[in-house]
Amino acid sequence: MVFLVEMDVNIPESWSEEKIADYVTREKECSQGWQKSGKWVYLWRVAGQYSNVSVLEVESPDELHKIISSLPLFPYMTINVKSLCKHPNALREAMI
């Protein structure tokens, strides 16, 4: 099943530049691991904002939560999730 996930990142102001760099590196590794698995299908930046839009295709809501909550910055993001389904006007057979 397919989810649209929007994430706004709020880096704590007290973090040192080293700590930020460490988190950013681990966030990249974690996110790219899930992209390689094929479950994290799209990862886009919202132009001009510190926000992301993602599309994930997973087995279950539990798997979606496992992926998103594995991100090192998970506790520092405002996250909005939409469960998607087939639109009657969509020509494409598959969801992705």
Next chain:
Amino acid sequence: MVFLVEMDVNIPESWSEEKIADYVTREKECSQGWQKSGKWVYLWRVAGQYSNVSVLEVESPDELHKIISSLPLFPYMTINVKSLCKHPNALREAMI
């Protein structure tokens, strides 16, 4: 360039069932025409809501507006548009 477009449909309460059916038919034709052109890449339903999430790949913001405003229900929708760009952590080379 790629846009994420979210549309909430608000059918006027005074419309007859015939008028609604007519609009729904024309909306489908219009939307499928743009899907066939390859510009309207994804059209999903938000599960349980009278809302859509779409991803369009267009030449310009003017083209995006031409497509969305050609929908018969355009004046009766609340529409939210996000301009997307490449995310530094994205593995995929292309946006779509």
Next chain:
Amino acid sequence: MVFLVEMDVNIPESWSEEKIADYVTREKECSQGWQKSGKWVYLWRVAGQYSNVSVLEVESPDELHKIISSLPLFPYMTINVKSLCKHPNALREAMI
């Protein structure tokens, strides 16, 4: 999978009392049919408001949408959907 669905009903002001009564009767039949199927597990009223809170256990987001959009009042409700999953602190094995 389990969804929490919150619905606020907005009856169009132009409807006659007969039309309202007809919709309310059909809404009840429709909702009770889904309750009998076992998919619509809980249906509660929010005390003092014209709003409902429901818990549904379905096969897929598409099935959730089929159920909710089959309600006669679907076009006249503001609907909020949350996809739920297992909480690590939950003692109960099953979701429901």
Next chain:
Amino acid sequence: MVFLVEMDVNIPESWSEEKIADYVTREKECSQGWQKSGKWVYLWRVAGQYSNVSVLEVESPDELHKIISSLPLFPYMTINVKSLCKHPNALREAMI
């Protein structure tokens, strides 16, 4: 009587990992104690978010407050409470 309780957790950014681990452990013990008592009937995670949805069946609003405010993370959560009652279309005799 039955309440729907939604909690968003906001861990203070200044907390050490030890402090967080300590709170998380005590939160689990506290929540599971109330689940064993039968008063905290459902505890779900919102998929992809650091939020919970719970259903509690209690003797009074005071008892609800005693339970929720006993959680160690109570001061660090945004909490929304809805008092529920029987829906005229509900087939189920009992609320739970």
Next chain:
Amino acid sequence: MVFLVEMDVNIPESWSEEKIADYVTREKECSQGWQKSGKWVYLWRVAGQYSNVSVLEVESPDELHKIISSLPLFPYMTINVKSLCKHPNALREAMI
């Protein structure tokens, strides 16, 4: 148990002055009946707005809903309900 109920009235624009007068009369009778019963303890106007603040002391959330939904203008109000309980700093023994 005690509830705080805030109601904003939205009279449909299509109603004739007769219809409005009829509803207002019946609303008054209905509300005063519940006040006489002792369950609707306070009914205040918010100064300068078409809104009310009420305090009700009832047996159950179901009784609260029975009272509020018996108001003729119930379908035309935006209603907000808060379930109240004893505050540890309150000197007064009783809630009302």
Next chain:
Amino acid sequence: MVFLVEMDVNIPESWSEEKIADYVTREKECSQGWQKSGKWVYLWRVAGQYSNVSVLEVESPDELHKIISSLPLFPYMTINVKSLCKHPNALREAMI
């Protein structure tokens, strides 16, 4: 004149447990002093939330401000104030 005051408490995360306990004690003393004066008529807890609902009967808006701003936690609360007046449907002669 009568005011409805809603307060959400936001304890600063950096405060030690001693500092919190000190503030809570002084808050109680301050609030109970005003309750004894008869001006702070009701003080309720919103069930399940770190929020209060109060009803005060005072001589003037200046007196209301003197009372509320004397609370030690005043700078750490989000406060909403509604000025109340007599409702035409109210049976009770007095406001309180």
Next chain:
Amino acid sequence: MVFLVEMDVNIPESWSEEKIADYVTREKECSQGWQKSGKWVYLWRVAGQYSNVSVLEVESPDELHKIISSLPLFPYMTINVKSLCKHPNALREAMI
């Protein structure tokens, strides 16, 4: 006592031009009567919007409500009221 009142006007779309003109004329007469009484001290337009900002000096919240609710367009406005009091940094002795 002094109140700040903000009003957004929402003329019903079904009104004829004659009906609108009639309401606008009566609104002007009513508002100017209160201005002459000295109680409605300031009446400003928000530049570029169909909204007003007013300052009233009245005897009581009941008097404020009597004035505002006497406006013919009262049921068709979204109204926000703030009760004002003396600021410790204000040099001016009087409120107005």
Next chain:
Amino acid sequence: MVFLVEMDVNIPESWSEEKIADYVTREKECSQGWQKSGKWVYLWRVAGQYSNVSVLEVESPDELHKIISSLPLFPYMTINVKSLCKHPNALREAMI
């Protein structure tokens, strides 16, 4: 002085296509008259939405209001106005 004005158009659902066409024509004439005067400097469409963003350079807030309120669709728009001034980092001497 310079104002940023954002307008969302809400055409009443009861209007006939002739009435809409008449308003749209007059709206265009009115807006182009002000553009020719040099006071309405920029008029942009928000891509994909029935909304405009405008920049006006006027003599006074009263003149801004005269211009915006002369639009035939003025009563049917949600309008947001921001008063702009020189930014200390701006290189450009003039505002426009």
Next chain:
Amino acid sequence: MVFLVEMDVNIPESWSEEKIADYVTREKECSQGWQKSGKWVYLWRVAGQYSNVSVLEVESPDELHKIISSLPLFPYMTINVKSLCKHPNALREAMI
């Protein structure tokens, strides 16, 4: 020209009592200097809240910004500004 300015003060939680007292003293001096100049016409407290409502009469938006941004607490306030103009129903010739 006349502006309505609403300010909510958010004192940083980490400030010592000395630092707060110093800022409050300087804020008073600054605000009273502008009041003496005649440009800051009204300064009111919102009863029961840590918020102010002010009316300023200035030469230009730039002057308004110079005044407001000279306040020591400027970076720690949420500020809302409305540009006002003459209302057609206002009897008073002058804005102030």
Next chain:
Amino acid sequence: MVFLVEMDVNIPESWSEEKIADYVTREKECSQGWQKSGKWVYLWRVAGQYSNVSVLEVESPDELHKIISSLPLFPYMTINVKSLCKHPNALREAMI
């Protein structure tokens, strides 16, 4: 293509005056570099607020993001972006 960008600055409360001054200086240099390039066309201050309104003309959404995210204060701003296109009523041939 043209974007309207609104930025609210939130300086972290823990920053020393030196650190703030350093950021402000670098922010100015960065923003003026982009203004000299011709891509950052307008930079205005919202009168009385710590907010900016900008108009940028760029090659792509990616270029917009490169510019905005190069600002030293980028992680400490709430940013809102609107993609603009030609309005059918605009007389001006070019967007800028």
